[in-house]
Amino acid sequence: MMKEGRPRVLTRPQEIQAAVKAYRADGLTTGVVPTMGALHEGHISLVKAANAACDITIATIFVNPAQFAPTEDLATYPRTLTTDLEMLASNDVDLVFVPANAEMYPDGFSTYVEPPAVAKRWEGESRPGFFRGVATVVLKLFHLIPTDMAFFGQKDFQQALVIRRMVEDLNVPIEIRTQPTVREADGLAMSSRNRYLSQPEREQSLALSRGLAMARSMAEGGERSGKAMVDGVRRVLTEAGIHAIDYVAVADPETLEPVAEVTGPVVVLIAARVGTTRLIDNAVVGPAVS
Ligand code: AMP
Secondary structure (H helix, E strand, O other): OOOOOOOEEEOOHHHHHHHHHHHHHOOOOEEEEEEOOOOOHHHHHHHHHHHHHOOEEEEEEOOOHHHOOOOOOOOOOOOOHHHHHHHHHOOOOOEEEOOOHHHHOOOOOOOOOOOOHHHOOOHHHHOOOHHHHHHHHHHHHHHHOOOOEEEEEHHHHHHHHHHHHHHHHOOOOOEEEEEOOOEOOOOOEOOHHHHHOOHHHHHHOHHHHHHHHHHHHHHHOOOOEHHHHHHHHHHHHHHOOOOEEEEEEEEOOOOOOEOOEOOOOEEEEEEEEEOOEEEEEEEEEOOOOO
C-alpha cells in the first residue's frame, strides 16, 4: 500500500491505542517494533521484516526505566530522537509511539509482570529486575498497541524467549517474530551501546564474535563437551584482554539450561564488559549435519 513520507509521532497512550484500533477496523494488519531508540541497522532489519509481513508498521521508542538497575546507564543511555525519526521515515514506518516516563509509569504505578522461568539464568542473574522491567513494559505496549505481530532481535536471545513465553503463558493474541542479529562488517553485533566504545575497546570487542565463531567450529568439529566450549570462548575473551566476563554459557536454546553434552543445537551466550560498556552476543551452533 502507499505510505506517507513521514511517520505520525504519537506520545499519548490513548492516541496510539485509538490509532491502532482504527487501522485494524479498516482491515489492515499491523506489526510493532519495540525499541529504546538510538537506532541502527539491527532495529531497521526489524522494521523491514514488519514492512514485509504487515500493512502497517509501528515503532516504539522508550528508554524503559523499569529495566535499568540504579547502577546502570539509564541517565546516559544514548538518546537520538531526531535521527531515529529520520531513519524510521526513510524506512516506511507509519506510526511511532514515543511516550513520556510519566505516561507509562504515572505516580502510584505498582503492578509488574513476574517473568517466566527462562528469565532466571544469565541476564536474569547478572541484571536482577531486568526481565521484570522488560516483561512489564512489553506487556503494557502490547495492550496499548493491540497489534497482529511484534518483532524482536535474536541479538537479545533470552529477551526474545522471555517475551515468547510471556505471550504464551498470558494468552496475548500477538504473533512474536524473531529476526537474526545484524552485525558490522567485522562481526561486531550492532548495539546502541557500541557508540560508548573507544577505538581500542571497539577492537577488543571483536573477541565476542570471534569467541562465538570458535564455539561454532568446535561444535561442528565434533566437540561434545559444553564445558570445553565455554572454556574455549572464555579463553578467546581473556586473550583479548576482556576479564570482566558476566557469563559464557552453552545452553539449551528453548530452556536456557546449561548443556553438558552437546548432541544437537545449543545457544552460546556471552555477556562481558569492555571498558565500562557491557556487551552481549550469542549464536546458535551445533554438530555438523552430515
Ligand atoms: P533495544 O533498542 O536495544 O532495546 O532493541 C530493540 C530491538 O532491536 C530488540 O528486539 C533487539 O533485540 C533488537 N536488536 C538490537 N540490536 C540488534 C541487532 N544487532 N540485530 C537484530 N536486532 C537487534
